[in-house]
Amino acid sequence: MNGDAAGESVESFLQHKFTHIVVGGGTAGLVVATRISENPNITVGILEAGVPAYDDPRINVPGRFGETLGSELDWQFATTPQPGLGGRSLPWPRGKVLGGTSALNFMTWNRGCREDYDAWEELGNKGWGWDALMPFFKKTENFHEPDAEHQAAHKSIFDKNYHGTGGPVQSVYSAHYGASHQHWHATCHKLGIDTNGSHFSGSNVGCWTSLTGVTPDTRERSYSAIAYYRPNANRPNLMLLTGAFAKEVVLEKEGGEWVTKGVRFTHEGQDHVVRVEGEVIISSGSVQSPQLLEVSGIGNPEILKAAGIETKVENLNVGEHLQDHMMTAMIVEIDSSIVTPEDLRADPALAEAADKEYALRHTGPRTAIPSSVSYLPFSHFVPFKELHALGSHLLVESKKDPARSTPRDRILVDRLLADKSIGQIEYNFDVSNYSPYFKSLPGKKYATMLQMLQYPFSKGSIHIPAMRNGKKTSMEDKPIIDPRYYSGPGGEIDFKLMVASQKFADKICATKPLADIIISRVYPAESSQGKGTDFDFSDWVRESTITDWHPIGTCSMGGKEGMKGGVIDDRLRVYGVKGLRVADASIMPLHIAAHPQATIYAIGEKAASLILKDWEKPHASNGHA
Known part of the structure; x- marks a missing residue:
């Protein structure tokens, strides 16, 4: 049995027979692990490289946001020098702690526009539109209504029909506001920007007072480790190993197809392999999920060959389609x-x-x-003729090089041309x-x-580096992050x-x-x-220009194009492998007009639902041929 919320020893962890292994105890990973372990016939193991930090005030105290960036709780990634930024390299913080980046972010709790998620479905990803995702948005949230006095003083306006109650993550309006907030709405109104009274209902256009992922009583950060994992840590079928750095997904050939058999990882300097009877779910984030696929032999053969890694499944999209909010x-x-x-x-x-x-x-x-x-x-302050000219320019460029024009690009151009x-x-x-x-x-x-x-045309990539001095590239080698801003x-x-x-x-x-x-x-x-x-x-x-720390897309859903357009299908199964899925921000095919936290939680909830349904089918395949 799992002894406490800090996890268990490596010896105890390895004794279990797991049906599912989740790689990454971050924002989405803990959602997936906790939800699928609600089925007592499923035994879940979580591998997390970081450690629990339940009592760290730098995480828990809302007003101390940002203090963990660059700390020991941060992977401390950085981009390559960016020509578009005058040659600057940017720090790219990612959470190296139980709870992942949900422990480091600035706690903003909001949602994208209806069009954002409907675009995912338009690309052929069934079940990923606004209406289909709404139950999962609600399932993760426990919204606390502000009283009338708070609403009048701070414009904390809402429509409770679009919020969840009873979910693990607490959402609440702040108890204290900076001196400028009292002037925000009135200033925006003078510029023709109306207050949006229901910015969770499918349109966040306008000005509003943001919700936060904070507990209403103690006013502490509400994040995945506290909200999802810790209350369920003593489940006999839910095991956590912290300080466990995944090195490779173990794949074996059976009957002509690659089948997931487990995960090789390092713990306190020692290599181990944990076996799995069902599936491995990679939830290592937009940086490390593609990195783990590549070191496991899934990706672009040229990149893998340069890294000294055998190509098992060729997929040119692994690590590509990187999009980030520039700030x-x-x-x-x-x-x-x-x-x-x-x-x-x-x-x-x-x-x-x-x-x-x-x-x-x-x-x-x-x-x-x-x-x-x-x-x-943009039409609020840029003449439509100028927007149309920009969109038309991109259409002309795509005709010069049709191979670079994808369905995703056309959706982005349509948004400029349609003046939505x-x-x-x-x-x-x-x-x-x-x-x-x-x-x-x-x-x-x-x-x-x-x-x-919010909707960048700039697209970059995240890949493992080439091997050095004849030594095969591993997860310890920092990935090459090139957003191409x-x-x-x-x-x-x-x-x-x-x-x-x-x-x-x-x-x-x-x-x-x-x-x-x-x-x-x-x-x-x-x-x-x-x-x-x-x-x-x-x-x-x-x-x-810097990053807003919102990278997505590096293991994106392929939709109608399948492996030609992405890494996973709309059930989050990796193309060409049986028993392997990805569930985190990397699966998003197009960016959203929102801070992605609430959406990543919804991805975790939907992923768990898909995994449970597939597992419970008596003779269903849990992976891809």
Whole structure:
């Protein structure tokens, strides 16, 4: 039996006969493992490279978000130098802890537009449209309604018909807001942006106050380790091994087909193999899921050969179709009387008072999470003729090279040409300095206007590197992460739209009442002519764009194109292998207009449903020939 929420010893773990192994105890992996272990005839083992951190205040205290980035709880990945970003390489944080990135993210809880998920189904992925996914969105959530006073004070407006109750992950509006939030909705209204009273119902266009994945009573982060795994840790058919680094999925040939037999992993410097009678589910995230497939012999033969790995299943899509939300962080100086998170870091007395308030009443600055949000279509500030010209340019480019034109690309172009009211750009304003490039000056207070591109045309890849000194590439070798930001014809479109969007971000900051607390723009610095000038943001956007930490697509569903278009089918089964699935953000074929956390939980819930149905069929095959 599994002894406690920290897992068990490697010796005990290896004694079990597993029907299912989940590789990765992260956001989706713990959902899958917990849900399928509800069937007592299924025995589940979880391999997680990180450790539990249930009591770590850097994770649990909402107002301390971001402190774990770059820490021992982060894999500390980085991109290759990006030509589209002036040669810069970006850090790519990913959670190396039980709970994965759900333990490191900024707790934003929202959903994409109906069109986002319907596009997945349009590509041929049956059961992945908005209506089909809605039960899984609701199943994961336990929504706590704010009272009338909170709704009036903070515009915490909702439609409870689109929220779940009784699910493992708690969602609640913040107990404390930064000083700028009181001005957010009124400022947006002056710019023709309406408050969206039901931004979970299929359209998040407009401005709204964001929900958070936080517990309502203790005001602590609600994430997969706490919400899904720990309450069920003592199930006799659910086993966890932490500190277990998966090295390879063990595949054997049977009757002409590759069959999954287990996982080879390292624990405390020793190699082990855990066998499986049914399926292995890879939930290692958009970076490591394709990496694990490749070291197991599934992928592009040229890449595998260079790495010294035998090709077992040829699939050119493994590690491809990488999409990420690109972000800029414009910094403004604000009124010196406003309290910011930097004040707490600089003043021990203030920090102590905030910690005491949080401990005693679960309120105050330590509960604050950025919540001033707006999603807009480009047409709100870019003339439709310009959008049409950009889309037409991509169509012309695709005719020059038809091989580069995919159904996914055509959906993205259609969104520009159709002038649909969907959330193509996100704005998020908060009183803090979020820029890794601008250093706060002593005695100054700052706020950040974040903007994030939601439907990038830029597509990159994540692959294992070639072997060095004759040594075969392994999981220990850092993957080559190349998002190709702003590269290629599509990247040029992304860049132009980001520059146009940045001008509107500047306009938001120059509009009252938000402008009343802003002294000046400091990054990029205002020109000598002062406010209101037609500032050219082009160079600054290229020099300052960073990631919003939302990579998807590297093991995407193939839909109608099958293996030609993806890595897995719509039941998440890896093409060409029996008994192997992928369930995490990497399966998404197109990006969504949302922070992906809630969607990844829904992916985990749907994956568990598919696995259970296939397992319970008396004579069904659990994999692919």
